[in-house]
Amino acid sequence: MKIGISCYPTYGGSGIVATELGKILAEMGHEIHFISYALPYRLSGYYSNIFFHEVKVPEYPLFEYPPYALALATKLADIAIYEKLDLIHGHYAIPHALSGFIAREMIKDQYPLKIITTLHGTDITLVGADPSFMRITQYSINQSDAVTAVSNYLREETIKTFQPTVPIEVIYNFIKEPPPNANVCSTLRRRLAPNGEPILVHLSNFRPVKRVLDTLGILNLVLQEMPAKLVLIGDGPDRPIAEKTGREMGIEKHIAFLGKQEDVYNLLHLGDIFLMPSQSESFGLAALEAMSCGLPCITSNSGGLPELNLDGVTGFTAPVGDVAQMSAAVLKLLRNPDLKARFSRNAREHALQNFHSDSIIPQYIKLYNDVLNR
């Protein structure tokens, strides 16, 4: 198949899923065309059947808000015709579903194009539900040839918020077998935890929805009982406040801010427990990546997280903001090595058995074929 993928190129789950999907499809022999305003994060390097098409939005004094959705629609239509695409798979409804729809309509008399939309989370729960975007999100979902959501929770939320007229199919996020932890850098572990302290890890884009400050609150309570370190991977709007809060709490020397990282697996392998205290999370891809490395997870019980992190099996879940319960869960695991080892095995098994790309990617391929054969 010749597949166009439109997505955000930035540091975030939807772009990562889109990119990893494209890379695996390309390995399987499909021809993949990424279409975005910048090269997607995690798409560095050369791949023989992956092509990248940059969307440029011309500057003009009148454009206080550059019309990216229109430039994207034009590019999608051009690439579909020139590269003879079978379909375009847009990740994150706004603006990808709408731009795809416009592209399809613009060229329908000369070229048949199918549009598939994957909903990722905040495109439904935060941005899409905002009155400024509500009707257009609903409209573009209904115009897609197929729509998927990354969890049952997100499917239900989409139905509740938008009452779509098209079916929403759940296709979970996925991981590949993580690289072995053989080349985990012991020097780095020693630097992060010089006295062998357990390492709590958080990985996100530091948006308010991630509640990064809760990870500091958890560390603070854990430190009252035993030594520990907190490793924060990623960057975003809440990083400065997190750094300031760490200093104000007097725990800054127990926290390492590593910023954005390419090779998250090597870092995840260094950790003991993964923290994801999000306000809302449609799925929690970073937690899945951590689980595949054998990290038990302490997460909030919001959104789709309980579909991924099985309470009392792969980790513990707690109500949003309940830092006391989350730190108690961390302490329970750290004080009980057998329990931690069992949860670690369960986490890895659950990740690889239920979310491996080998079982998830065929679901996308089947959907593509169903849409093309309709």
Ligand code: GMT
């Ligand atoms: O806020 C983020 O984490 C980024 C966002 C995105 O769309 O880039 O992530 C969403 O999509 C991920 C991939 O499907 C999901 O794993 C995340 O749970 C989801 N984020 C939220 O729902 C907050």
